[in-house]
């Protein structure tokens with residue numbers, strides 16, 4: 562029987578699907594990863610690893626894994642994995658594409674609407690008993706309809722956001738490594754360079770993976786190109802936007818507001834500098850966090866692991 566290391570406590574009904582195929586070694590905690598020394602020991606004789614986005618494996622850990630064939634990663638983004646080392650060591654990687662497109666696009670739009678209509682601030686206003694009268698601009702935000710939406714990263718999730726923008730009669734610009742004809746045909750999205758997108762969009766949604774090319778893609782220089790009325794949403798990865806520069810831009814009203822689901826170093830606490838600002842809205846990396854989507858993601862990982870055990874073609878390989 563093959564052996565799998567499950568790096569976090571995953572739901573029992575999901576894990577049990579692996580029981581006919583694997584001897585299972587499961588770390589007993591869900592939110593805290595196992596110590597690296599423990600992982601270094603466990604990984605030595607396992608055939609597969611099931612990990613989450615918060616896990617990473619250094620080259621010296623991977624080198625100890627003499628039988629490891631597959632790392633199944635709970636997430637579509639896999640910047641946590643050292644793909645170059647995995648390739649060198651003939652370890653395959655699998656992820657969870659497509660099943661989270663709707664949930665993540667919904668969250669991106671939720672952040673945009675929450676930021677544009679100042680939902681958290683307005684809720685705080687009631688909670689603090691400040692709703693005592695009426696003024697014309699009380700609680701006022703900005704319209705989404707008929708505005709220009711700039712999407713950075715026109716992959717599957719970007720396209721799902723573009724689809725939603727039709728309901729808001731928005732004009733869509735996008736920037737991507739390559740042109741996406743489907744997005745152009747189906748959703749009327751117009752390709753442009755990054756600076757044009759930044760300067761012409763009313764709202765900018767980041768949905769590109771974190772890579773060497775996209776790390777610090779948005780610094781003060783790019784923030785200064787945006788309209789003072791612009792809203793910046795990041796539903797992709799922390800590290801794409803420089804958080805210190807974003808703080809300056811929001812504080813000095815170089816842009817109007819920002820809504821982020823992802824941060825450079827997660828989890829963040831309430832002491833995070835961006836949370837001290839009135840024009841910043843945050844969620845705790847919940848892009849794919851619906852019960853339906855999380856179940857579907859787990860199922861994809863399980864399918865990949867079972868295929869390995871059965872010696873069948875492995876679905877959702879990264880390379």
Ligand code: 8YV
Pocket residue numbers: 613614615635636637638639661846848849
């Ligand atoms: C996960 C994600 O929550 O799919 C992704 O890329 O960021 C999220 O769906 C994350 O990977 C935790 O495992």
